[in-house]
Amino acid sequence: MIFKLSGGQTSPHPANAVVSMRCPSCKQIGTFDPIFQAGTNRQNGVTDLALTKQGNIQHFFGQRSCPNSTCLAHIFFVYDASKNQIAVSYPAERIDFDTTKVPPPVVSALEEAITCHANQCFVAAAIMVRKTLEELCADRGAKGSNLKDRIKSLGTNVVLPADLLEGLHDLRLLGNDAAHIESQVYGKVDQEEVEVAIDVTKEVLKAVYQYSALVDRLKALKKP
Numbered sequence: 001m002i003f004k005l006s007g008g009q010t011s012p013h014p015a016n017a018v019v020s021m022r023c024p025s026c027k028q029i030g031t032f033d034p035i036f037q038a039g040t041n042r043q044n045g046v047t048d049l050a051l052t053k054q055g056n057i058q059h060f061f062g063q064r065s066c067p068n069s070t071c072l073a074h075i076f077f078v079y080d081a082s083k084n085q086i087a088v089s090y091p092a093e094r095i096d097f098d099t100t101k102v103p104p105p106v107v108s109a110l111e112e113a114i115t116c117h118a119n120q121c122f123v124a125a126a127i128m129v130r131k132t133l134e135e136l137c138a139d140r141g142a143k144g145s146n147l148k149d150r151i152k153s154l155g156t157n158v159v160l161p162a163d164l165l166e167g168l169h170d171l172r173l174l175g176n177d178a179a180h181i182e183s184q185v186y187g188k189v190d191q192e193e194v195e196v197a198i199d200v201t202k203e204v205l206k207a208v209y210q211y212s213a214l215v216d217r218l219k220a221l222k223k224p
Contacts, residue, residue, distance in 0.1 A: 019062075019064050019077060019079065021075075021089065021093050022093050022096065023068065023071060024089070024091040025066065025071050025073035025091070026066060026068050027094070030066060031067060032064035032075065033065050033067050034063075035063045035064065035065050046062070048060050049062070057081045059079060059080055060078075060079050061076075061078050061079075062076075062077060063077075064077065073091075075089050077090075094114050094115070094118045095114050095118070095195070097114060097202060098206075098210070100210055101209040101210050101213050103139050105135045105138070106135045106139060108135075109132040110128070110132045110201060110202075112128045112131075113125045113126075113128035113131075113132060116128055117195065122189045122191055125194045126174050126194055129174065129194070132201055133172060133201070134147060136204070136208065137150040137151065137154050140154055140157045142154035148169065148172060151169060151172060158208050160207050160208070161207070164200070164204055170200075171197050171200060
């Protein structure tokens with residue numbers, strides 16, 4: 001059974017009025033507001049729809065807007081009442097990524113990995129993490145006949161903690177089988193693996209491109 005829930009008033013289900021997420025547009029985390037019909041008061045919001053089974057709400061569907069007054073992004077969402085969390089949203093919620101000082105080809109590859117992750121295409125996301133490493137090696141002049149050799153060369157070109165450098169080899173292997181259809185483990189890259197891979201990649205990019213800029217800002221604060 002599907003029925004309407006008030007978008008502007010307190011509903012029988014407490015989660016109906018509260019949708020918290022990272023905005024896919026401005027990347028800020030906030031509690032998203034109900035959308036209200038033009039020229040009406042806050043009691044006349046756009047209604048949500050609830051899907052029930054045997055009288056219990058299973059999911060509800062609705063629209064919200066970003067609370068950031070400079071953004072106001074419009075989203076559609078499906079909320080899983082049994083788990084008290086958003087099941088899916090459009091545009092999809094994305095992992096945050098600071099692109100400061102990162103070269104465009106590297107940004108493009110990791111942004112595509114994040115887009116694949118947001119849309120639950122985890123094998124594709126793993127492959128694009130590998131592509132990010134390829135672009136990083138190319139930008140830093142790391143040479144080698146394959147990605148393994150180029151990552152080894154990268155360690156002589158940039159200053160990275162040993163653990164992060166080892167992590168790059170783990171990322172290389174993460175997508176290696178996923179990139180080949182004949183592999184027996186094709187398609188076994190899961191959400192958690194991709195999220196960790198993206199987080200490690202972000203830390204590597206910080207170390208390579210952003211720490212020096214942060215130190216330069218600190219030095220600029222020194223008085224003559």
